[in-house]
Amino acid sequence: MFPFNQVECVEDCGNGYGWSIVELPAKYQDRFELAVLKDSYICYTTNITSDVVRGSWDEMMALTEKVRAL
Numbered sequence: 001m002f003p004f005n006q007v008e009c010v011e012d013c014g015n016g017y018g019w020s021i022v023e024l025p026a027k028y029q030d031r032f033e034l035a036v037l038k039d040s041y042i043c044y045t046t047n048i049t050s051d052v053v054r055g056s057w058d059e060m061m062a063l064t065e066k067v068r069a070l
Helices: 055-069
Strands: 008-012 015-021 032-038 053-055
Touching: 015 055, 032 055, 053 055
Parallel strands: none
Antiparallel strands: 008 015, 015 032, 032 053
8 A cells, every 4th residue: 555645547549659647755755756657667768758747737738748749
């Protein structure tokens, strides 16, 4: 069991890409982490990111728009 309220959001955009967003514990300044997915696996080779990205919820929403456009 997690010691914090974990939000997990996984979405498939219908273009072969998607994302996974998880909420990190409150001790982290950047509360959310996004991974770009390709065919349900983490993809490290997009022009969006080469790794997971941490940031605010607004930053996560901006990144999801970029994934939709792939």
